[in-house]
Amino acid sequence: MTEIIDGNEVAQGIRDGLVAGIDDLTAAGTTPCLATVLMNNDPASQTYVSMKHKDCEEVGIATRDIELDPEAPAAELFDTVDELNADPEVHGILVQMPLPDHVDEREVLRRIDPAKDVDGFHPENVGRLVAGNARFKPCTPHGVQKLLAAADVETEGADAVVVGRSNIVGKPMANLLIQKADGGNATTTVCHSRTDDLEAKLRAADIVIAAAGVPEMITGDMLSADTVVIDVGINRVETDEGSELVGDVDFESAKPKAKAITPVPGGVGPMTRAMLLWNTVKAASAESGVDVRLP
Numbered sequence: 001m002t003e004i005i006d007g008n009e010v011a012q013g014i015r016d017g018l019v020a021g022i023d024d025l026t027a028a029g030t031t032p033c034l035a036t037v038l039m040n041n042d043p044a045s046q047t048y049v050s051m052k053h054k055d056c057e058e059v060g061i062a063t064r065d066i067e068l069d070p071e072a073p074a075a076e077l078f079d080t081v082d083e084l085n086a087d088p089e090v091h092g093i094l095v096q097m098p099l100p101d102h103v104d105e106r107e108v109l110r111r112i113d114p115a116k117d118v119d120g121f122h123p124e125n126v127g128r129l130v131a132g133n134a135r136f137k138p139c140t141p142h143g144v145q146k147l148l149a150a151a152d153v154e155t156e157g158a159d160a161v162v163v164g165r166s167n168i169v170g171k172p173m174a175n176l177l178i179q180k181a182d183g184g185n186a187t188t189t190v191c192h193s194r195t196d197d198l199e200a201k202l203r204a205a206d207i208v209i210a211a212a213g214v215p216e217m218i219t220g221d222m223l224s225a226d227t228v229v230i231d232v233g234i235n236r237v238e239t240d241e242g243s244e245l246v247g248d249v250d251f252e253s254a255k256p257k258a259k260a261i262t263p264v265p266g267g268v269g270p271m272t273r274a275m276l277l278w279n280t281v282k283a284a285s286a287e288s289g290v291d292v293r294l295p
């Protein structure tokens with residue numbers, strides 16, 4: 001019987017597991033605080049940011065909610081980041097992606113204080129992750145690791161295939177899977193739009209992480225029996241009945257082939273949010289010197 005890995009349930013467990021540490025930090029005079037900066041009018045981004053704030057409120061993390069006009073000059077965003085970097089009450093800074101075309105994303109990410117970079121996208125933090133000494137693991141791949149662990153999926157010795165090579169998911173995911181650490185030690189192949197014979201690579205995989213951003217591109221006939229399938233894609237598509245969210249995996253055809261599979265929605269998305277809280281608590285703990293146990 002195929003296991004459906006419930007991301008909402010695993011994320012709730014992470015949030016519950018953070019509360020004691022947040023209470024300890026707050027009692028010691030440091031309430032963890034996440035600042036989000038939104039500079040686009042995309043309804044999906046607005047939803048994600050408001051969900052992040054709601055999650056923070058549930059566990060006792062304070063928030064700052066900054067919205068900038070998408071047409072404002074890039075300097076306004078840089079100034080905002082500088083102010084948040086200098087604010088001792090802010091422990092985590094998240095600039096919601098995507099940014100408007102006139103803003104250089106790399107320049108923004110370089111500007112965030114690496115100790116407050118709870119997305120883990122600053123070059124210093126990317127370098128630390130690659131070197132096996134991560135400060136903040138990027139939230140989506142970290143969430144995938146937690147989902148695999150919750151489903152008792154052994155990565156050590158497994159053949160893992162990551163489909164997608166983005167800086168946010170594909171590259172850090174592959175790096176985590178090859179680390180000499182829990183949730184790593186997998187033999188990892190990264191596939192992308194120029195990969196020859198993707199199907200052969202997928203059929204040879206024990207674990208498939210789909211993060212290509214192409215709706216339902218991976219179908220059941222491309223998979224071997226008993227593959228673990230983690231679907232990172234979150235694509236809004238139009239249907240006769242309106243619009244719906246689908247993953248990069250065609251869930252209905254993949255489910256009977258898979259040993260375990262994540263749904264969309266309710267799979268990786270909630271974990272991305274939960275691991276953002278995790279990183280914010282880690283940042284507050286490091287800044288205050290108060291050690292807390294992280295779930």
Ligand SMILES: Nc1nc2c(c(=O)[nH]1)N[C@@H](CN(C=O)c1ccc(C(=O)N[C@@H](CCC(=O)O)C(=O)O)cc1)CN2
Nearest residue numbers: 047048095096097098119139265266267269270272273
């Ligand atoms: N600064 C960042 N920007 C973006 C990131 C990121 O990690 N950091 N990732 C993505 C989007 N993302 C986070 O912001 C994100 C996507 C989806 C969800 C989520 O909870 N999805 C739900 C469905 C929500 C809905 O109903 O629309 C689910 O899958 O169940 C959370 C976060 C791009 N930008």
